[in-house]
Amino acid sequence: EPEVTQTPSHQVTQMGQEVILRCVPISNHLYFYWYRQILGQKVEFLVSFYNNEISEKSEIFDDQFSVERPDGSNFTLKIRSTKLEDSAMYFCASRRPGQGARQPQHFGDGTRLSIL
Amino acid sequence: AQKVTQAQTEISVVEKEDVTLDCVYETRDTTYYLFWYKQPPSGELVFLIRRNSFDEQNEISGRYSWNFQKSTSSFNFTITASQVVDSAVYFCALSVLAGGTSYGKLTFGQGTILTVHP
Numbered sequence: 142e143p144e145v146t147q148t149p150s151h152q153v154t155q156m157g158q159e160v161i162l163r164c165v166p167i168s169n170h171l172y173f174y175w176y177r178q179i180l181g182q183k184v185e186f187l188v189s190f191y192n193n194e195i196s197e198k199s200e201i202f203d204d205q206f207s208v209e210r211p212d213g214s215n216f217t218l219k220i221r222s223t224k225l226e227d228s229a230m231y232f233c234a235s236r237r238p239g240q241g242a243r244q245p246q247h248f249g250d251g252t253r254l255s256i257l
Numbered sequence: 258a259q260k261v262t263q264a265q266t267e268i269s270v271v272e273k274e275d276v277t278l279d280c281v282y283e284t285r286d287t288t289y290y291l292f293w294y295k296q297p298p299s300g301e302l303v304f305l306i307r308r309n310s311f312d313e314q315n316e317i318s319g320r321y322s323w324n325f326q327k328s329t330s331s332f333n334f335t336i337t338a339s340q341v342v343d344s345a346v347y348f349c350a351l352s353v354l355a356g357g358t359s360y361g362k363l364t365f366g367q368g369t370i371l372t373v374h375p
Contacts, residue, residue: 172361184302184348184365197362232302236361243290243309243354246363248302 143167147233147249154223155257162218162252164233173216174234174246175208177201184232190216220254228256259284261351263366270339271374278334278369280349286310288354291325291332292363296346308332339373346370 146165154160166173175187188198190208207219216235220227230253234246260283270276282291293305306316308325316323320337336343350363 174362176363183367184350184363186362186364189362199362230300234302234363243307244361245292245304245307246361247304248294250299250301253300 145233145235145247145249147231147252149252150250151253151255153255153257156225157222160220160223160254162220162231162233162254164216164218164249165214166216166233166235167237167247168214169237170235170247171238172196172236172244172246173208173210174236175218176232176234176248177229178232178251179229187218187231223254223256225256228254230254259286259289259351259353259364261349261364261366263347263349263369265369266367267370267372269372269374272341273338274373275335275337276339276371276373278336278347278349278371280332280334280366282330282332282349282351284351284353286353290352290354292350292352293323293332293334294348294350294365296348296368298345302348305334336371339371341373341375344371344373 148163173190176184178184186199188202189196205221209217230251232251233249236244236246262281289310291308295303295305313325322335324333346368348368349366352361352363
């Protein structure tokens with residue numbers, strides 16, 4: 142069964158450094174998402190991406206964050222200048238087109254980001 | 258705005274017991290979708306089930322069953338004859354179709370940690 146793939150599984154970065162998290166969504170999916178989960182807390186929506194542009198973003202997704210689909214297969218999340226509070230598990234998700242929000246989102250295994 | 262509440266933070270049961278995980282949601286939208294996801298200790302999020310707001314038929318899949326009640330805004334999940342492998346965090350989530358403009362973001366509850374002891 143096709144899967145959403147995320148790399149790396151664990152990223153350790155110094156505070157203030159830029160980090161790029163990578164995702165390869167399922168190939169026939171057209172909607173892409175990033176979520177984050179701070180340790181022990183709930184999963185929070187960051188951003189959705191459709192038709193090569195951001196379709197919706199949360200208040201968490203400030204100017205330090207950006208997303209890109211550079212080559213038609215990868216979907217990346219960049220944090221420009223990381224802060225300690227960015228430490229979390231970041232999940233990429235994708236879903237099929239059609240039927241509005243009915244289609245379930247399929248999640249990758251996540252990237253654990255640790256900011257030192 | 259949407260909200261999902263999972264009041265049970267942690268549940269501990271002994272193998273073969275039945276267990277019900279509660280989920281209460283809030284939304285003003287008339288068309289919405291409810292989901293349950295499982296997060297095992299390895300950390301990934303696994304989709305379990307989806308329900309439409311206009312379909313209150315309950316569903317059973319093996320040892321899992323779901324009870325959707327619009328009147329109480331609840332979407333509860335029952336595991337029958339629990340097993341150690343059911344130990345995980347279970348998340349209830351909601352997405353809405355807001356006039357066709359929603360891109361389907363999920364609003365998650367806080368999650369319920371289920372521990373099944375042998």
